[in-house]
């Protein structure tokens with residue numbers, strides 16, 4: 001019983017410690033341009049191909065699925081290391097790696113170095129992808145409403 005209590009206290013203490021270090025505003029001080037640069041990278045990618053939004057969300061899910069959201073899915077295989085990119089659920093299926101590579105390069109430039117982790121970039125890019133895709137969906141739905149209203153009016157007038 002004492003051991004269970006000790007573990008519970010230790011877990012609560014660890015959780016409190018973890019909370020103390022996690023903040024969505026962390027980069028506001030470290031590199032204020034980091035998050036806007038990620039958002040711009042996502043927007044640029046979605047202008048090229050809207051499907052990259054869902055692809056980046058999926059990339060982030062597949063990263064988190066294996067040992068937490070640590071950016072490990074982004075690692076290339078080499079002579080002494082086999083990573084996750086070539087694992088069965090990922091190979092020839094995951095997309096959008098080049099978007100994250102481009103964003104990482106842009107972020108390193110505005111932050112004067114390797115300040116923002118690939119894991120953070122991937123998660124922030126996934127969040128921004130969802131927001132951007134949602135905005136696109138709302139835009140098309142609104143447009144659809146206008147077209148529908150126009151067709152309704154036309155049909156009552158001319159049919």
Ligand code: HEM
Pocket residue numbers: 051054055056057058061092093094095
């Ligand atoms: C264990 C549960 C899951 C399984 C088995 C699964 C399986 C799949 C499969 C087979 C595809 C098609 C891949 C291809 O065309 O090559 C897919 C696509 C996708 N999945 Fe999942 N999925 C799971 C969970 C999730 C979750 C939790 C998310 C969101 C966080 C997600 C987001 C997506 C998205 C956005 C796509 C489309 C990606 C694109 O078009 O590039 N999936 N999933």
